[in-house]
Amino acid sequence: MTAHADSKLSYLTSTRTISSWLLTLDHKRIGILYLLTITVFFAIGGIAASMIRLELATPVGDFLQSETYNKTFTLHGVMMIFFFLIPSIPAVLGNFLVPLMIGARDLAFPRLNLFSWYLLIVGASFTVWAVLWGGVDTGWTFYVPYSSVYSNTLVMPAAMGIFITGFSSILTGLNFIVTIHRMRAPGLTWFRLPLFIWAIYATSLLQVLATPVVAVTILLVFMERFMGFAIFDPKNGGDPVLFQHLFWFYSHPAVYIMILPGMGVIPEIIACFSRKRPFGYEFIGFSSFAIAIYGTVVWGHHMFVAGQSAYAATVFSLLSYLVALPSAVKVFNWTATMHKGQISFETPMLYALGFIGLFTIGGLTGLFLGSPGLDVHMHDTYFVVAHFHYVMVGGMVMAYLGGIHFWWPKITGRMYPDGWARLSAILIFVGFNFTFFPQFILGYLGMPRRYHVYEEPFQVLNVMSSAGASVLALGYAFPLTYLLWSLKYGAVAPANPWGAKGLEWTVPSPPTTMNFDTIPIVTEEAYNYEESPFEGPLAPEKVPSHTVALPHASH
Amino acid sequence: MVDQGFSWFPEQASSFAAHVDYLYFFLIVISTLVALGILVFVVYFSVKYRRGSAADRTVSHNHMVHMAIEVTWIAIPFFILMGVFVWSAAIFYELETPPVDAMEVAVIGKQWMWKFQHPSGRREINELHVPLGRSVKLKMISEDVIHDVYVPAFRMKHDVLPGQFTYEWFRATQPGEYYLFCAEYCGTDHSLMKGRVFVLDPGEYEEWLKTTAPQDPPAVAGGKLFDSHSCANCHKDPGVEAKGPSLVGLFGKRVKLDGGRTQVADEAYLRESILRPATKVVAGYKPIMPPSEGLVSEEELNDLIAYLKSLGGPGESEAKP
Numbered sequence: 020m021t022a023h024a025d026s027k028l029s030y031l032t033s034t035r036t037i038s039s040w041l042l043t044l045d046h047k048r049i050g051i052l053y054l055l056t057i058t059v060f061f062a063i064g065g066i067a068a069s070m071i072r073l074e075l076a077t078p079v080g081d082f083l084q085s086e087t088y089n090k091t092f093t094l095h096g097v098m099m100i101f102f103f104l105i106p107s108i109p110a111v112l113g114n115f116l117v118p119l120m121i122g123a124r125d126l127a128f129p130r131l132n133l134f135s136w137y138l139l140i141v142g143a144s145f146t147v148w149a150v151l152w153g154g155v156d157t158g159w160t161f162y163v164p165y166s167s168v169y170s171n172t173l174v175m176p177a178a179m180g181i182f183i184t185g186f187s188s189i190l191t192g193l194n195f196i197v198t199i200h201r202m203r204a205p206g207l208t209w210f211r212l213p214l215f216i217w218a219i220y221a222t223s224l225l226q227v228l229a230t231p232v233v234a235v236t237i238l239l240v241f242m243e244r245f246m247g248f249a250i251f252d253p254k255n256g257g258d259p260v261l262f263q264h265l266f267w268f269y270s271h272p273a274v275y276i277m278i279l280p281g282m283g284v285i286p287e288i289i290a291c292f293s294r295k296r297p298f299g300y301e302f303i304g305f306s307s308f309a310i311a312i313y314g315t316v317v318w319g320h321h322m323f324v325a326g327q328s329a330y331a332a333t334v335f336s337l338l339s340y341l342v343a344l345p346s347a348v349k350v351f352n353w354t355a356t357m358h359k360g361q362i363s364f365e366t367p368m369l370y371a372l373g374f375i376g377l378f379t380i381g382g383l384t385g386l387f388l389g390s391p392g393l394d395v396h397m398h399d400t401y402f403v404v405a406h407f408h409y410v411m412v413g414g415m416v417m418a419y420l421g422g423i424h425f426w427w428p429k430i431t432g433r434m435y436p437d438g439w440a441r442l443s444a445i446l447i448f449v450g451f452n453f454t455f456f457p458q459f460i461l462g463y464l465g466m467p468r469r470y471h472v473y474e475e476p477f478q479v480l481n482v483m484s485s486a487g488a489s490v491l492a493l494g495y496a497f498p499l500t501y502l503l504w505s506l507k508y509g510a511v512a513p514a515n516p517w518g519a520k521g522l523e524w525t526v527p528s529p530p531t532t533m534n535f536d537t538i539p540i541v542t543e544e545a546y547n548y549e550e551s552p553f554e555g556p557l558a559p560e561k562v563p564s565h566t567v568a569l570p571h572a573s574h
Numbered sequence: 575m576v577d578q579g580f581s582w583f584p585e586q587a588s589s590f591a592a593h594v595d596y597l598y599f600f601l602i603v604i605s606t607l608v609a610l611g612i613l614v615f616v617v618y619f620s621v622k623y624r625r626g627s628a629a630d631r632t633v634s635h636n637h638m639v640h641m642a643i644e645v646t647w648i649a650i651p652f653f654i655l656m657g658v659f660v661w662s663a664a665i666f667y668e669l670e671t672p673p674v675d676a677m678e679v680a681v682i683g684k685q686w687m688w689k690f691q692h693p694s695g696r697r698e699i700n701e702l703h704v705p706l707g708r709s710v711k712l713k714m715i716s717e718d719v720i721h722d723v724y725v726p727a728f729r730m731k732h733d734v735l736p737g738q739f740t741y742e743w744f745r746a747t748q749p750g751e752y753y754l755f756c757a758e759y760c761g762t763d764h765s766l767m768k769g770r771v772f773v774l775d776p777g778e779y780e781e782w783l784k785t786t787a788p789q790d791p792p793a794v795a796g797g798k799l800f801d802s803h804s805c806a807n808c809h810k811d812p813g814v815e816a817k818g819p820s821l822v823g824l825f826g827k828r829v830k831l832d833g834g835r836t837q838v839a840d841e842a843y844l845r846e847s848i849l850r851p852a853t854k855v856v857a858g859y860k861p862i863m864p865p866s867e868g869l870v871s872e873e874e875l876n877d878l879i880a881y882l883k884s885l886g887g888p889g890e891s892e893a894k895p
Contacts, residue, residue, distance in 0.1 A: 085762050085763055085764075085765065085766075086762050089759075089761075089762065089764070156761070156762070158759050160759075162719075162720060162758075162759070164718070164719055164720075164736060165719040165720070165759075165760065165761060168719075169685075169718060169719050169761060170761070253735070253736045253737025253738065254736070254737065254867070254868075256850065256853070258738075259720060259735060259736065259737075260735065293623070294625075298640075299640065299643075299644055302644050323666075324722065324731050324732045324733055325720075325733045326732075326733055326735050326738065326740050329666065329667065329670045332666065333663050333666070336659060336662065336663065336666075337659055340655040340656070340658070340659050341655075343651070343655060344648060344651060344652060344655070347647070347648075347651050348644070348647065348648060350612060351612075351647045352644075354612055354615050354616055354619070355615075355643070357615075357616065357619035357620065357623060358619055358623070359623055359629070359630075359631040359632075359633050360619070360623045360631075361623065361625045361626070361631075362619065362620055362623050362624050362625055363624070363625040364620075364624075372616060372620075375612065375616060376609075376612075376613065376616075379608070379609050379612055380605075380609060383601075383604075383605035383608060383609060384605070386601055386604075386605070386655070386658065387598070387601050390597065390601070390658060390659070390662035390666075391662060391663065391665075391666035392593075392594060392597060392661075392662040392663065392664070392665025392666040392668075392669065393594060393597055393598055393601070393662060393665075395594075395666070395669050395729065395730065395731050395732075396594055396726070396729040396730075396731060398731060398757070399722065399724075399731075399757040399758060399759075400757070460582060463583070463584065463598070464581070464582075464583070464584050464726065465584050465724070465726025465727075465753065465755070467724060467755045467756070467757045467765075468759075469759040469764060469765070470755075470764070470765035471764070471765040472765045472766065473765065474753060475579075476579055476580050476581065478580075479580045549633065
């Protein structure tokens with residue numbers, strides 16, 4: 020770092036006060052703030068998951084009482100979905116990478132960006148307080164009339180936190196949309212953009228358009244609970260199924276808010292470690308938009324047995340099958356990208372390959388549940404639990420960890436020990452499958468979800484699942500340890516340790532506060548691996564330290 | 575069956591269980607083929623094109639070839655998916671369409687128990703006895719939050735809503751004892767809100783019905799309620815001058831409402847008109863009937879509706895109660 024002139028200090032160390040972090044307008048520092056925050060939320064949700072698996076090791080309620088168990092799975096779902104998965108890749112990696120990838124010095128609205136983080140903190144304070152001190156027992160779905168009339172737990176503080184956090188999500192999405200439209204470097208046309216940017220853009224559209232619906236829904240529950248409006252409560256002529264329509268009108272797109280950014284990380288990693296332009300770039304890019312658009316019209320597949328008409332169920336099933344196509348297109352194109360590549364297997368690549376396998380299983384089991392004839396039997400069983408964990412954990416968390424490992428040298432300027440990292444990637448993959456594959460079988464056998472005690476024939480598979488969960492927990496503990504270790508003891512990272520393409524790899528690791536001394540002019544697409552093949556990692560001294568080269572100029 | 579230990583697969587005990595399972599197996603085969611296919615390609619590419627290997631890497635940049643590949647792997651899944659969709663929708667309509675001659679059992683869910691009432695009037699709690707080989711239609715309602723009657727061995731599940739009847743049906747094909755679960759999370763003791771379904775030979779079922787003191791069938795009990803609440807003061811026989819419309823021959827008929835709309839007099843309408851009569855007033859009458867929301871129990875509502883149905887439908891209005 021000493022090679023840099025003063026004006027080009029690393030963003031991490033240019034200023035060192037606490038307030039320089041808490042009042043920062045630098046998108047990279049805000050990304051770090053999000054990283055720290057959601058790691059805490061992931062840990063809280065993860066501890067709850069461990070308690071759930073511990074309780075379910077035996078068919079009777081011995082470790083937790085039923086009330087505590089119900090509060091624990093609610094805590095797990097609320098923390099993981101609203102406070103980890105939704106902000107994970109967009110708020111952490113998106114914040115850090117979007118300006119770097121498009122050759123900009125920051126997001127379009129830096130103050131709004133910081134405000135979004137504070138909104139998350141304020142919202143999370145409400146919710147974390149509610150779920151930890153007192154608890155909420157409605158499940159993350161908050162179905163009425165249980166949540167609006169019958170539950171005696173802290174439903175409204177928890178929901179209010181989610182309401183506030185929703186605005187964080189909306190404003191972040193808005194910021195990305197404007198930034199991607201207005202701040203791309205000269206020459207960076209839409210079809211030269213990294214596919215990560217396409218995915219973040221599609222996600223942002225959903226965040227801006229779908230999140231207000233859950234805000235309205237929470238307000239309606241509030242009006243019913245405290246002001247006596249008759250909206251959902253049938254005793255006053257309301258309709259409880261209406262709540263489910265409104266809830267899933269947001270929460271199904273929210274599923275895509277969670278998975279689309281992960282689908283943006285994977286082609287970046289596969290292209291880099293295969294030294295190939297992604298096969299079918301346009302198809303991968305447009306499939307993100309197809310998923311975002313179709314994803315808003317399939318919410319009824321959560322309600323096949325909830326009392327909507329059989330005709331509505333049929334239409335929702337048809338639309339759900341259509342949304343499967345763009346996901347399949349992505350998987351096929353990622354796989355084809357490896358064809359005739361120069362493939363190596365560093366940690367991020369292992370996560371990406373793990374993602375392909377687990378997301379494929381998660382996606383294919385979605386076909387079972389999208390079929391109304393089968394869903395009648397499988398709805399609200401452990402099959403559903405297994406399916407969405409394959410997508411959300413097997414997919415999104417693998418992509419998130421892959422992305423963290425891929426860009427960690429860029430974010431921190433340090434390398435992590437690759438051996439430990441590969442080992443933990445494999446542990447997570449194995450532990451994950453042991454945890455969740457038995458739940459598919461449990462689900463078809465008929466074990467309902469959210470059961471505190473269960474019938475004895477279900478125990479064998481539950482014990483397998485709990486055993487797998489302990490391997491999974493170990494797998495997650497490793498990265499937490501060696502990534503922290505690397506901050507002090509890790510080797511100093513060169514600007515481009517993986518030999519990757521893309522503007523973010525042309526600046527020093529970690530980048531300067533300004534990102535780019537001069538705004539680059541882009542003359543080629545993001546993945547020009549074949550025309551300028553890369554031989555090996557650049558040593559730090561070879562990296563131009565004060566000028567930002569055109570992406571191809573260093574060769 | 576309940577007393578069996580660990581198994582990999584639920585038993586098939588209803589007429590449509592096998593139909594559901596065929597689709598399940600088909601999807602397992604398709605999914606396995608797709609997942610294995612991807613695995614084979616990933617492993618093959620990983621080995622053959624590992625960095626530094628001697629494999630030929632001349633890449634074709636023929637745009638038409640790329641397009642052909644993309645179109646192929648969009649089109650083939652599309653046709654498979656549409657086939658699965660049609661197949662699955664056909665099963666769904668079978669599950670959603672109870673036979674007209676099905677025996678109707680009334681189900682009431684409340685935190686955290688199930689109440690059943692047979693056509694003979696016999697009631698039971700958390701246990702449901704049904705005859706083998708006979709179609710049974712469950713008419714379900716909840717007293718509080720949303721519940722769900724789920725019998726895995728029958729591949730049958732449907733939510734039970736407060737304030738609104740929902741229905742599901744089955745025809746049991748294997749005698750035995752089966753799990754019944756509440757599948758929609760309903761609060762503290764959700765996982766204890768379960769029961770057993772006993773499938774008996776029809777003769778045994780008839781015998782079982784007689785093992786308690788005879789109770790009034792719902793229509794008879796409903797008739798007594800109709801009298802004790804003096805409903806007949808306003809609802810008289812057809813053609814008789816009265817403050818309210820005649821209820822004879824009402825069920826299933828299209829009723830003209832105040833304001834010009836019409837409404838088929840189904841169970842949902844009868845229920846609403848007992849609880850909140852002013853919501854839909856029959857044309858030519860005044861909204862003078864008092865609401866009984868909160869004054870009649872779900873059991874009494876079931877009985878009253880059964881009585882009103884026993885007064886005949888359109889075309890059989892001459893049948894006297």
